[in-house]
Amino acid sequence: MLRSPKRPITLLVITRDQVLRADGKNGNLRTFFQSDRPARTPLPAAVELAISLSKEKPAQQTIVIADEIWTGVIDVDERSIAGLEGDELDQMLRFETETLSNLDPMNSQIGILELAPVPPDTRRFWCSAIASEVLAGINAAVMLRGGKCQFCTHPAGMANPEMRGIPWVEFTENLAGAYMIGGDGLPRASIAPRSKTSNRWYKAFELNFGSELPDEGWQLDSSAPPEAYTGNLQRIDTEEKIQHWINILASRLYHTTPIPVVAPPVPETTAAFMTQVGVIAATVITMASVGHFLWTKYEIQSVEQEIVSLREPRDEKLALERDIAKLTKQIAENTVSLTEQVIQRRELQLLTERSDRYADLLKQLAITCDQDIVVDDIKPSVKGIRLSGRALKSESPNMLAIALGPKALQMGWSVSPPSLTGENKLVNGGPWKFHLELADITPEAHLTETFQSTLANQAFGKEGKSN
Amino acid sequence: MAIQTSSNSRRERWVKALLPAVAVLAVYLVYHALGPNRKLKELNEELGDVAKNAVTPDMVANSLIQKKQAQTSFEELQTQIRSTEEGINASIAIFTGASQTEQMMAVGDLCRQYSVGIVKQQDLAGVEVSALREKSLRTLKQLLAPSELSFRQLDLVGRYSDITQLLKQIPETVQGVLPVGIELVALDGQRTDLETLSPDQRMWRVYLVM
Numbered sequence: 001m002l003r004s005p006k007r008p009i010t011l012l013v014i015t016r017d018q019v020l021r022a023d024g025k026n027g028n029l030r031t032f033f034q035s036d037r038p039a040r041t042p043l044p045a046a047v048e049l050a051i052s053l054s055k056e057k058p059a060q061q062t063i064v065i066a067d068e069i070w071t072g073v074i075d076v077d078e079r080s081i082a083g084l085e086g087d088e089l090d091q092m093l094r095f096e097t098e099t100l101s102n103l104d105p106m107n108s109q110i111g112i113l114e115l116a117p118v119p120p121d122t123r124r125f126w127c128s129a130i131a132s133e134v135l136a137g138i139n140a141a142v143m144l145r146g147g148k149c150q151f152c153t154h155p156a157g158m159a160n161p162e163m164r165g166i167p168w169v170e171f172t173e174n175l176a177g178a179y180m181i182g183g184d185g186l187p188r189a190s191i192a193p194r195s196k197t198s199n200r201w202y203k204a205f206e207l208n209f210g211s212e213l214p215d216e217g218w219q220l221d222s223s224a225p226p227e228a229y230t231g232n233l234q235r236i237d238t239e240e241k242i243q244h245w246i247n248i249l250a251s252r253l254y255h256t257t258p259i260p261v262v263a264p265p266v267p268e269t270t271a272a273f274m275t276q277v278g279v280i281a282a283t284v285i286t287m288a289s290v291g292h293f294l295w296t297k298y299e300i301q302s303v304e305q306e307i308v309s310l311r312e313p314r315d316e317k318l319a320l321e322r323d324i325a326k327l328t329k330q331i332a333e334n335t336v337s338l339t340e341q342v343i344q345r346r347e348l349q350l351l352t353e354r355s356d357r358y359a360d361l362l363k364q365l366a367i368t369c370d371q372d373i374v375v376d377d378i379k380p381s382v383k384g385i386r387l388s389g390r391a392l393k394s395e396s397p398n399m400l401a402i403a404l405g406p407k408a409l410q411m412g413w414s415v416s417p418p419s420l421t422g423e424n425k426l427v428n429g430g431p432w433k434f435h436l437e438l439a440d441i442t443p444e445a446h447l448t449e450t451f452q453s454t455l456a457n458q459a460f461g462k463e464g465k466s467n
Numbered sequence: 468m469a470i471q472t473s474s475n476s477r478r479e480r481w482v483k484a485l486l487p488a489v490a491v492l493a494v495y496l497v498y499h500a501l502g503p504n505r506k507l508k509e510l511n512e513e514l515g516d517v518a519k520n521a522v523t524p525d526m527v528a529n530s531l532i533q534k535k536q537a538q539t540s541f542e543e544l545q546t547q548i549r550s551t552e553e554g555i556n557a558s559i560a561i562f563t564g565a566s567q568t569e570q571m572m573a574v575g576d577l578c579r580q581y582s583v584g585i586v587k588q589q590d591l592a593g594v595e596v597s598a599l600r601e602k603s604l605r606t607l608k609q610l611l612a613p614s615e616l617s618f619r620q621l622d623l624v625g626r627y628s629d630i631t632q633l634l635k636q637i638p639e640t641v642q643g644v645l646p647v648g649i650e651l652v653a654l655d656g657q658r659t660d661l662e663t664l665s666p667d668q669r670m671w672r673v674y675l676v677m
Contacts, residue, residue: 201635250650269480278484285488289495296503310514313522320530325539334544341551348558348601351676355645362649366627378651380674384597385649394527448601 008059010147012052013155014043014066015221020048022057022246029250032243044137049146058147064138067172067290070101070262071128071206073191078121093127093240101129109135111153111260116186121131126189126204126258128154139264146256151261158259159218169175169217171225175201177464178209178217179330187258194223202226218245259350350412350442359412361385361438364411368403372396383439394420397434404436413438484592495600550653559610562677565643567617574621581633583625585672591618594648604647604676616676618647623671630671637675647675 006025013020019037022029033053037046043066051058074096081092091113094105101108108131115124119239129150142149156170156177167180167188169354177191190209196199206213216229225233237246269277365375365387377388391397397418405415422429571588578585596604608616623630638645652671 003532084636110590158533197524201488269477271480274480277481278487280489281485282491285492285495289491293495293499293503295509296499300507300510303507303514306513310517310521313527314517314520317522317527317530320527320534323535324530324537327534328539331537334541334548338544338548338551339557341548344606345551345554345558347606348555348610351600351603351645351647352558352561355638357637358646358649359631359633362627362631362634366631375651378649380595380648380650382598384599386657405553416618440599443597 007061009250009253010051010059010062010190012047012058012062012064012142013246013278014064014068015052019053020246021050021053021244022250023054023056024250026422029243029247033183034239034242037414040139043134044141048322049139049385051141051147058140058142058145061150062142062146062147063150064142064152064157065155065249066152067155067174068112069128069130069152069154069262070103071126071156071175071191072097072100072193073126073189074122075118075122076126078117078123081123093125097129101127103129103131105121105130109262111151111262113258113260115188116182116188120209121337126187126191126260127158128152128262129187129261132265135262135264147390149264153259153261155249155324156191156259157395158252159245160437165414167214167218169214169229169233170225170233171217171229172220173223175376176205177223178213179207180214180358181258199226202228215410227308240278274281346442354412357413360411361408361413364407368400370396370399373400381437383437385438386439388433388438390433391420392426394422394428394432397432397436401436404438406440409441412441414441482555506637510568519604553657555610561643562607563615563643565677567677570641570644571619574637574644574675576635577633577640578623578625581625581636583623583629585621585635587620588623589620591674594618594620594676596633596674597647600647607676608666619675619677621673621675622652623673624668625671627669630669634673644675646673647676650674 008025009021009029011029012019012035015020017037019035021033022031024030024047031054033050035053036047037049041049046065046066074093076093076096077134081089084092086465090110090112091105094103094108094110097103097110110127110128110129112128113126115126115177138152139149155173156175157179159170159229167178169176169178173176175191175193176194177189178188179189180359181187188210190205192201192205192208195358213229213231217231217233219233219235221237225231234241236242358367369375373389374394374446375387375389375392377386379386379388389397397420401415416439418436421433423431423433425431470612529635575585624635625633634646634649652670652672
């Protein structure tokens with residue numbers, strides 16, 4: 001019945017003469033307060049009195065146990081309640097118990113526990129009932145003190161041994177009860193109001209229980225059991241025994257104690273409350289939506305920033321590649337331009353440098369020509385200069401070409417072998433007309449040929465030395 | 468009979484209370500699905516594409532190095548171009564600024580100095596030179612204004628040694644005048660204009676560019 005042992009509990013036990021408050025948790029009640037109950041005090045007032053015994057506010061699990069709450073067992077024809085359950089069954093049983101409890105079915109609350117059925121077609125219920133206004137008063141008294149009334153019930157059958165199959169009896173001044181849990185797991189109970197005028201109630205009590213009455217049990221006040229009962233009862237008459245009984249009772253609260261209890265009705269939700277709930281729900285949803293929107297916006301911004309941060313190096317690289325391409329293009333253009341300029345410069349150098357080479361050529365001709373050779377004609381040609389002349393010896397033009405060659409190279413001419421034509425006027429076939437071609441050469445060719453001739457001279461010198 | 472529109476049950480009251488919140492939630496969910504969520508999805512796809520083609524700092528550094536290398540090459544090339552231009556300008560500078568008449572007067576003075584007679588002197592549109600020299604002259608024509616460049620043919624009479632000295636002195640003494648060709652006129656015995664020459668004198672034809 002109570003689900004959380006760690007939460008504190010408050011037990012308010014109200015009897016005809018006394019009120020008692022016990023507080024504790026985990027089934028252990030540590031503080032007990034007890035006081036006399038003023039005569040004719042209504043139950044809600046007695047509850048308030050019990051609460052006020054301690055300065056502590058009652059727990060959120062406050063249980064009111066009062067013998068003013070009606071309890072009893074009724075048998076109902078199965079056919080009359082066939083198909084009923086829940087509120088409908090409660091309402092039906094309120095009407096069924098009206099004659100016993102003397103409570104208005106329309107203004108009372110009932111707690112029921114179905115017991116083992118009575119064959120062949122009877123269902124048996126253990127009921128507890130209390131007037132609605134009394135229940136509301138109890139609930140209000142507990143709530144006003146800051147607690148919460150978990151349920152109300154009659155003390156009968158609460159302090160059971162909780163051992164399956166072991167029955168027990170309880171005798172109070174007005175009631176007698178016998179309880180057991182059968183081997184089939186279904187509870188069995190017989191409760192009978194005691195009469196001071198006859199013992200017939202006892203026979204009915206035994207009969208309803210269905211078997212011999214248990215030997216063990218409680219005697220809850222000074223009222224003695226009937227003489228017919230021969231069992232051994234524990235009498236709860238001293239304060240210590242009361243506390244012991246309450247402790248047993250409290251320890252059983254966390255188990256599925258098979259007793260009927262009456263819980264205060266859950267207050268109906270008002271329109272204002274529903275409006276508040278609606279407003280709060282709408283506000284919470286709106287705030288959650290706004291929060292989610294802001295979070296999404298933040299996510300979008302962070303993703304955009306990440307894209308930008310990833311694109312920055314890419315854009316930078318693209319810009320660099322554009323610059324590189326532009327520079328490469330400019331380099332190519334400048335290379336072409338430079339090549340043209342170098343060619344121009346070389347061509348101009350060809351023209352301006354060695355401008356005295358014609359004088360040098362004439363000088364070299366004067367040096368190298370021997371007596372057997374006469375240069376008659378010097379003419380520009382397509383290749384450079386063409387020398388024409390006559391020689392008495394056929395080898396003289398060749399000797400001239402050989403002698404002129406190295407110097408002519410330095411002056412920018414390449415000397416080709418002479419062409420000879422003998423006139424056959426002399427014995428040896430001479431004189432010979434010859435033509436000598438001096439071809440203009442480029443500086444590179446000039447250098448190359450100079451280098452080659454130098455190498456040739458070096459080689460020739462070596463060979464000459466070796467010879 | 469009135470139509471019952473509300474049972475005023477507990478469930479109905481809860482539904483009524485929570486309806487605005489549900490409506491707000493529904494509206495927001497629709498807006499979120501069509502707006503920010505779609506955009507976020509698109510951005511995530513874009514982010515995936517961008518991440519695939521992402522460029523590392525090393526790649527940027529490599530590009531930077533390549534750019535610097537290209538810049539260095541470009542600057543070196545510019546320096547070479549300037550140097551070459553200076554060389555070209557220096558080469559053509561000798562042809563500019565001087566009066567061609569004065570240059571010819573100087574050449575005439577040299578001829579007299581070396582006892583070389585000028586038989587004939589005339590302007591030419593061009594001179595017959597080797598293909599290699601022809602290229603050089605063409606380049607010179609391109610770089611100079613037409614008025615700054617002219618070709619001249621001199622028919623000279625003189626001794627071999629004097630002509631040699633004259634050809635040596637012309638480029639050294641007269642700036643901007645270069646001999647680009649010589650011709651020794653052959654003694655074929657048919658030319659009457661050569662009969663007056665002494666035995667060691669010959670007829671020379673010199674081509675000058677100035």
